[in-house]
Amino acid sequence: MRVLLQLPEGLKDKAFKLAERLEREGKEVVVSCSPCYGACDVALEEARRYGADKIIQYGHSAFKLRGGIPVEFIEYRTPVKFKKLLSRALKELKDFRKVGLVTTVQHIGQLESIKQFLKGRGKRAYIGKHGSRARYNGQILGCDWGSIKSIEKEVDCFLYFGGGVFHPLGGALATEKPFLAVDPFTGNVRWMGEERRKELRRRKGALLAAIEARRFGVVCSTKPGQFNFKKALAIKKMLEAEGKDAQILICNELNYESLNNFLEVDCFVNTACPRIVEDYARLRKPILDAEEINKVSGNSHTL
Numbered sequence: 001m002r003v004l005l006q007l008p009e010g011l012k013d014k015a016f017k018l019a020e021r022l023e024r025e026g027k028e029v030v031v032s033c034s035p036c037y038g039a040c041d042v043a044l045e046e047a048r049r050y051g052a053d054k055i056i057q058y059g060h061s062a063f064k065l066r067g068g069i070p071v072e073f074i075e076y077r078t079p080v081k082f083k084k085l086l087s088r089a090l091k092e093l094k095d096f097r098k099v100g101l102v103t104t105v106q107h108i109g110q111l112e113s114i115k116q117f118l119k120g121r122g123k124r125a126y127i128g129k130h131g132s133r134a135r136y137n138g139q140i141l142g143c144d145w146g147s148i149k150s151i152e153k154e155v156d157c158f159l160y161f162g163g164g165v166f167h168p169l170g171g172a173l174a175t176e177k178p179f180l181a182v183d184p185f186t187g188n189v190r191w192m193g194e195e196r197r198k199e200l201r202r203r204k205g206a207l208l209a210a211i212e213a214r215r216f217g218v219v220c221s222t223k224p225g226q227f228n229f230k231k232a233l234a235i236k237k238m239l240e241a242e243g244k245d246a247q248i249l250i251c252n253e254l255n256y257e258s259l260n261n262f263l264e265v266d267c268f269v270n271t272a273c274p275r276i277v278e279d280y281a282r283l284r285k286p287i288l289d290a291e292e293i294n295k296v297s298g299n300s301h302t303l
């Protein structure tokens with residue numbers, strides 16, 4: 001059996017060990033060295049070229065995809081010690097009783113223990129229902145904030161347990177409730193209020209710039225779970241109906257340097273993964289998410 005093995009950036013150092021294990025099982029293996037950002041980002045084209053019977057994507061939870069080649073998702077879980085860190089977080093939570101808990105798949109197995117830990121210290125902890133793209137209750141993805149939205153009205157604040165910047169920032173933007181990020185890797189416990197305000201300011205600036213913009217580049221990624229061509233086309237048509245110029249810019253891997261070379265473009269619209277918000281600062285022109293473009297057009301089109 002021919003297997004294409006795919007790993008996200010943070011786990012590529014485990015590629016050889018995993019590939020060798022698969023080879024010992026009698027499989028023929030190649031490893032994708034393309035970047036991999038999420039479960040939606042399956043290397044179908046590489047697998048087709050290689051003639052793979054199966055893709056194994058390591059690190060992410062299962063994701064519904066139609067691509068013709070079976071994909072096995074192997075989750076990566078990292079149990080970590082949390083009691084000391086959460087004791088520090090509790091000091092920050094002193095004014096809140098009802099706490100919504102969210103995390104990534106990496107720590108999802110510990111969320112119930114974290115809930116019990118908080119419960120034992122006088123808090124009411126809630127785990128929300130995931131949306132259509134995530135797999136577990138309490139799990140958040142850049143394109144699925146269901147675990148936040150489903151309990152937003154019930155809780156006083158949210159606690160995100162996990163690493164990185166993208167998930168806590170995205171989570172903080174998905175709700176108006178105070179949002180505490182507890183990072184077991186750095187030991188940082190921080191409220192996301194300032195980052196949220198900064199990002200909202202950036203978005204407001206982008207919106208204002210977009211109102212004046214004449215030429216729009218509508219970015220569409222061909223990554224299997226991000227391909228939103230219909231939406232890109234609808235945005236192009238909507239902008240043209242508003243008297244603007246718009247072209248769809250299609251790519252697999254979004255490259256900021258290449259986008260910066262489109263000097264005629266006044267404003268970009270992103271229909272691909274919302275997590276590229278992390279890198280917006282690398283673009284010389286403003287960029288809006290697909291949902292934000294309605295605010296610019298000021299018309300009745302809802303995409």
Ligand code: SF4
Binds near residue numbers: 144
């Ligand atoms: S679209 Fe983005 S946030 Fe959603 S699964 Fe893919 S990489 Fe993750």
